[in-house]
Amino acid sequence: MTTEQRGGATPEADRPRRGSREWFRRNPALDLAYRIGVGLVGTLVLVLGILLIPYPGPGWLVVFAGLAILGTEFTWARRLLRFCKRYYDAFSDWAKRQSTFVQLLLGVATFLVVVATLWLFGALALVSGWVGIDEPALESPIFG
Numbered sequence: 653m654t655t656e657q658r659g660g661a662t663p664e665a666d667r668p669r670r671g672s673r674e675w676f677r678r679n680p681a682l683d684l685a686y687r688i689g690v691g692l693v694g695t696l697v698l699v700l701g702i703l704l705i706p707y708p709g710p711g712w713l714v715v716f717a718g719l720a721i722l723g724t725e726f727t728w729a730r731r732l733l734r735f736c737k738r739y740y741d742a743f744s745d746w747a748k749r750q751s752t753f754v755q756l757l758l759g760v761a762t763f764l765v766v767v768a769t770l771w772l773f774g775a776l777a778l779v780s781g782w783v784g785i786d787e788p789a790l791e792s793p794i795f796g
Contacts, residue, residue, distance in 0.1 A: 687725050694729070706765040712740060740779035 676686045697718060698718030704711035719736065722729035769777050774792035 664749075690721060690725045694718050697721055703769075706762060706769055 659738070673686075676682045696714060699723075701711055701714030701718050702714070704714055715734065716737065719729050719733035734766050747755065750758075767776075771790065772792055772794055774795040777787075777790040777792060778788060780790050
């Protein structure tokens with residue numbers, strides 16, 4: 653199977669080695685530490701992006717950034733990034749083709765997910781306390 657048949661991905665050994673990354677690769681301990689660092693930073697960015705998805709703003713952009721960071725060192729992350737981008741684009745195109753009613757339902761579903769996550773993380777109780785509303789139902793079942 654050629655590189656073109658694999659969708660342009662090249663194995664780690666075939667990738668050109670340049671700059672400071674080559675310096676790390678020469679020392680196995682530094683290489684491992686570097687890969688662990690990239691893994692931790694990429695995972696933190698990815699998790700943050702997943703938490704941000706239902707909220708207005710750059711949730712998916714942060715998810716893709718986390719996968720791109722991980723993809724600099726891990727082949728599985730590069731493949732997952734391509735997969736996610738392909739299906740994100742397909743879903744966006746599908747949503748644009750839907751009727752106004754279906755788009756409204758998608759908006760309502762997104763709103764409900766946002767309210768549910770705000771409730772789970774205790775933000776509703778926090779804000780209600782600021783305005784003098786003491787309603788036990790607004791307390792988070794997680795952080796109660």
